[in-house]
Amino acid sequence: MKIAIDAMGGDNAPEEIVKGVELARDAFPDMTFQLFGPSDRLTPLVRNADRITVMHAASVIAMEDEPVRAVRSKKDSSIVLAATAVKNGEADAFFSAGNTGAVLAAGLFIIGRVKGIDRPALTTTLPVVTGDASGSFTMLDVGANADYKLSNLEQFAILGNFYGQTVMGIKQPRIGLLNNGTEADKGDKVHREAYQQLSESTQLNFIGNVESRELLNGAADVVVTDGFTGNATLKAIEGTALSMMSLIRAKIMGSTSAKVGYVLSRKAFHQVGQVMDYSKHGGAVLLGLKGAVIKTHGSSKAETVRNTMSQIHQIVESGLIQQTIDYFEHERAEKAADDQTEK
């Protein structure tokens, strides 16, 4: 499988991106990599060119560039060229740690939506920290769209279900709707209607509403939400975990006996940090596009890039994108046509 990489995206590009790609190359013998960026900068960084090709891209979309305008004007940028490789079938997936808005825009305008999908969803996987459930859950949309309507939530549920089956490897993922209470009548009009619609689905294992308080306890395998609430929830989880870690460190460092305690329990702390470092669980996937688009944190280092390649390997190998296309463009479209004929 071939991966198109924006080698210039993120705070540690291109060094850490290239390093991470070399780690992934060593780990996955069936993967080949196209590194997009200025060749004079990238070529010297590649230690071993086995299965790694530098693809010259003269310009770079910066973190502060206005996304849509940048994607439209910087035709020779690493983001635009890497996305174009996927569009043209020259690569199976597009990876970037760069400007999130520009990655979204490139995904939408260059690779394009699956027919039948109104809006793609930014999809992220987080660890389950407590309880007996499996080790992670997937949430979508976490910020591709600030506005939303009923059809978006229903499509996100189906996209999430496919993701759960293929990438998470769960036969019947438990689909939950993020809401402000578990009862069926909770939430605004759109969420109440979404609850009804998802309840009636024979395709989905819909388990009802879930509250954000229960997500880290593994309340659902796939959490369906609008991009505004999902973004706020994701960032609240992230911020609280970081604040808790730093608070505990500060409190422990403030007393001598506790400091001794810290030295003894540091391994435990390290493990906790590992669990909460959700970048380890991979990047955010833009589901609903005609190609695999994966975005990691701007702060990603080589290890995260490598782990994200493992996730991409799974996405490509599982045939997730083709499955989505088959369902929305054919199966569902045909069913809709049949329903129409029956009427």
Next chain:
Amino acid sequence: MKIAIDAMGGDNAPEEIVKGVELARDAFPDMTFQLFGPSDRLTPLVRNADRITVMHAASVIAMEDEPVRAVRSKKDSSIVLAATAVKNGEADAFFSAGNTGAVLAAGLFIIGRVKGIDRPALTTTLPVVTGDASGSFTMLDVGANADYKLSNLEQFAILGNFYGQTVMGIKQPRIGLLNNGTEADKGDKVHREAYQQLSESTQLNFIGNVESRELLNGAADVVVTDGFTGNATLKAIEGTALSMMSLIRAKIMGSTSAKVGYVLSRKAFHQVGQVMDYSKHGGAVLLGLKGAVIKTHGSSKAETVRNTMSQIHQIVESGLIQQTIDYFEHERAEKAADDQTEK
């Protein structure tokens, strides 16, 4: 000042409620308390009746009762009678640890909205955990309304500003709008318009958009949000803090050396728990009503009840409610009339 108490609300009622009220009575010499509930259950629990009166209420609204229907039908319930005491001017504040929906409904239908306020806001105070900012921040709405529009957000900002000035004691509270990015163009249409409107206010110290990731770092003193997003954010913070604590405990208990470390650092852990136990910071206040309505967690014990009485003391003493009424019913209404005349 006189406080009307639903003595039957919450998991630990009436015992812990009565106990907490006695603690508050001993702490605040200028407070008197009316305990609403079945007198045969309450009277034996009161150890010292100084400044505590049992007010007989024959029925109780249960946690699982449908709120609006319960408030309309159970006229002799502790919630309805306590709210009625505030409405009739026989008490300055209404306190409950019971059915949140019923407390909201009693506040709305019995005590009533301030003229000029479309929807009241559930307002909660959370600790600032890191950074140099002050010790807490206030967020509203955290769940009184699932649907919202522009005017609600603007009114919440003004209500939050009064709360910050009076109860938090901050002269010019930093007002932030919870959004999915800090730039002015972030969020859906309503949030973009709210940003504009708040920016133009001469009355508010509006500092722009804040992200949920930064709340515990003290990004703003008052965080304005819609009830759906606010509820998800609050519960995500709460759930993550709880999960982190239990994860750390489990990891530390899993290794012998770490267990020794835990014993040594337990005081630090205890402090962390204290900081994150936001019920210590008081109850949720229903702002925008013609009386003070305060709701604590259903799991509240005597200590929380006592701390919430301290918060209520501050709310009543500060004249927050009258200030809100003066502003919305007179000052603002007159300004609107003047503007109308000028046109």
